[in-house]
Amino acid sequence: MTQSFDIAIVGGGLAGGLAALAFASKDFSCAIIDAGDPKKMRTAGFDGRTTAISYASARVFRRLDLWDQIAPHAEPIRDILVTDGRAKSRFDEGTVSSFHLHFDSRELGDDQPLGFIVENRILRNVMFDAIATHDNITLIAPAKRSATQFDSASAVVTLEDGQEIVAALVVAADGRMSSLRAAANIKTNQWRYRQTGIVATVAHERPHDGVAQEFFLPAGPFAILPMTENRSSLVWTEKSDAADAYMRLDDDKFRIEIENRFGEYLGALEPAGPRWSYPLAFTLAQSYVAPRLALIGDAAHAIHPIAGQGFNLGVKDIAALVDVITEGRDVGLDIGALTVLQNYQQWRRFDSAALALGTDLLNRLFSNDFTPLRIARDISMGAVNSIAPLRTFFMRQAGADIGTLPSLMARET
Ligand SMILES: Cc1cc2nc3c(=O)[nH]c(=O)nc-3n(C[C@H](O)[C@H](O)[C@H](O)COP(=O)(O)OP(=O)(O)OC[C@H]3O[C@@H](n4cnc5c(N)ncnc54)[C@H](O)[C@@H]3O)c2cc1C
Known part of the structure; x- marks a missing residue:
């Protein structure tokens, strides 16, 4: 035919x-x-x-x-917090850099979120x-x-x-x-990254308030993205061999690993649904x-x-x-x-x-x-964080709202 x-x-x-x-x-x-x-x-x-x-x-x-x-299923991202550090583990107390980046959608001035999850x-x-x-x-x-x-x-x-x-x-x-x-x-x-993205959804005790967190860990970024119904989506980038082991953990052990990376700012966590993994x-x-x-x-x-x-x-x-x-x-x-x-x-x-x-x-x-690289990147993050036009530039970049925009994407007048 x-x-x-x-x-x-x-x-x-x-x-x-x-x-x-x-x-x-x-x-x-x-x-x-x-x-x-x-x-x-x-x-x-x-x-x-x-x-x-x-x-x-x-x-x-x-x-x-x-x-x-x-729209009813889209959670607006109001803030993005980016920090650098090491996760807590049996061998390490964990560290969080004192430098960070805070992108605040309110700075864009048009009551627009930075995006939606x-x-x-x-x-x-x-x-x-x-x-x-x-x-x-x-x-x-x-x-x-x-x-x-x-x-x-x-x-x-x-x-x-x-x-x-x-x-x-x-x-x-x-x-x-x-x-x-x-x-x-x-x-x-x-090229392959020898990293795998582990993806899971968690429900949590405290509200996320539309804040997306990106925590840079030595194995790769650990992102916590706000979802509707007070849930968050994890995108946890790990070295591929370690990721396979984390994928095999039972729910309790997996939750402890997440908590070691999440910290306690969202209160008690509960995995909500299965885990997925994507080689990058x-x-x-x-x-x-x-x-x-x-x-x-x-x-x-x-x-x-x-x-x-x-x-x-x-x-x-x-x-x-x-x-x-x-x-x-x-x-x-x-x-x-x-x-x-x-x-x-x-x-x-x-x-x-x-x-x-x-x-x-x-x-x-x-x-x-x-x-040395850690120190350099932390100082750079601190510098960007302290310069408002740079923060706005990065927010517009992330919002894909720059350059010649096709008509379906053009700003509403
Ligand atoms: C962990 C992770 C998190 C991500 N998070 C984000 C994010 O937050 N924001 C963002 O913008 N992007 C994100 N991405 C990227 C995003 O998911 C991909 O860019 C997107 O899904 C790609 O869609 P696609 O339709 O191009 O390709 P695919 O989803 O791969 O679709 C290809 C389709 O083609 C079909 N197909 C293949 N071969 C044939 C054939 N011979 N005949 C007929 N059909 C065929 C397949 O069945 C498939 O349905 C993420 C990616 C990963 C891995």
């Missing part, structure tokens, strides 16, 4: 799902293809992560009429619901892409069951290990485009979660690509032509590569216990 669309999106994760809704809002017809079963992808057991959505990314969800369904489960469900009712989107899943042919007039995506999808443009949203990127001969720069790696595609192909999300750049920016980069990719191809179509150009797609590459590649490498550097600077 052969079906034709303006755009074929391979990958129905967070990036692919949002891309389909964004393209469809500009009247492009889209097929979205995912190897996974959407029923399973909607369940709590599929993905235990939360996403820190920057306030600029939240505007995209608003403009696509998705935010009203997300939302469970990935909620984001996926809201997107799948919207996709199911959209006339311009056809979800084809579970269905695995097996081959793709790029021709001068169109591209053909072949699925394992023999179906063929013909489109003017193919969007690779098939994640960090993108087979579509490889099929187009696009090379990557990549860096991947940056050397090109984001090829004739009739554009890469978005983790297929273009998979980065360390230290700054909670991976998906936010993908949201900006999507918003930029929407502008580029809508403009192309409106002046009668072929949306799959390389000359059109190069505008997307120009807009996004340098910006996302800089952020990807910045997060890599941050992780290398902080994930160690080398005394």
Whole structure:
């Protein structure tokens, strides 16, 4: 069977799902293809992560009429506290540096939080619901892409069951290990971190007051992110061999390890739900485009979660690509032509590569216990903390509210 669309999106994760809704809002017809079963992808057991959505990314969800369904489950981040130190253990009393960074959303002056913490489960469900009712989107899943042919007039995506999808443009949203990127001969720069992100949710006695904490420990950052219903999401980066051992601990021992890192500021803690672990790696595609192909999300750049920016980069990719191809179509150009797609590459590649490498550097600077480096970074943190314009600059960076913003992300006037 052969079906034709303006755009074929391979990958129905967070990036692919949002891309389909964004393209469809500009009247492009889209097929979205995912190897996974959407029923399973909607369940709590599929993905235990939360996403820190920057306030600029939240505007995209608003403009696509998705935010009203997300908002009841989105916890605003009012403050971010960053500290450096060592966790308490049998061998160490633990230390907390006297230098710290405090980002206060009130300093931005427009009563806007620094971002929102939302469970990935909620984001996926809201997107799948919207996709199911959209006339311009056809979800084809579970269905695995097996081959793709790029021709001068169109591209053909072949699925394992023999179906063929013909489109003017193919969007690779098939994640960090993108087979579509490889099929187009696009090379990557990549390395493993030998770190694993342990993710868990905890309920706690005291309110978090919308404060996100990032505690830099020698093995990697330990983030405590405020969630709705007075819960917090942990993103605990550990050396991979130690992470495997922590994952095997029983609930009581795991709670003690968390408490050693959390301290007591949230009172008694209770693990709420299972734990997940994600081996961490860096991947940056050397090109984001090829004739009739554009890469978005983790297929273009998979980065360390230290700054909670991976998906936010993908949201900006999507918003930029929407502008580029809508403009192309409106002046009668072929949306799959390389000359059109190069505008997307120009807009996004340098910006996302800089952020990807910045997060890599941050992780290398902080994930160690080398005394001279520790002293230097603590003094730098103290310095940034004491200069208000620098604090505001970093808050706008983290909010993705800088540079040329695509129309779906532009500030409300
Ligand atoms: C521990 C951790 C915490 C994070 N926290 C944050 C955060 O706070 N904020 C933030 O912005 N980002 C965060 N991120 C990053 C974010 O989770 C990712 O950037 C995002 O999920 C990537 O989405 P994606 O859709 O690009 O890729 P994926 O989620 O990998 O989706 C790819 C999809 O493609 C499908 N697929 C693959 N191959 C095929 C094929 N051949 N045929 C059909 N379908 C296929 C797969 O089934 C999958 O559904 C975090 C990441 C980690 C690991």
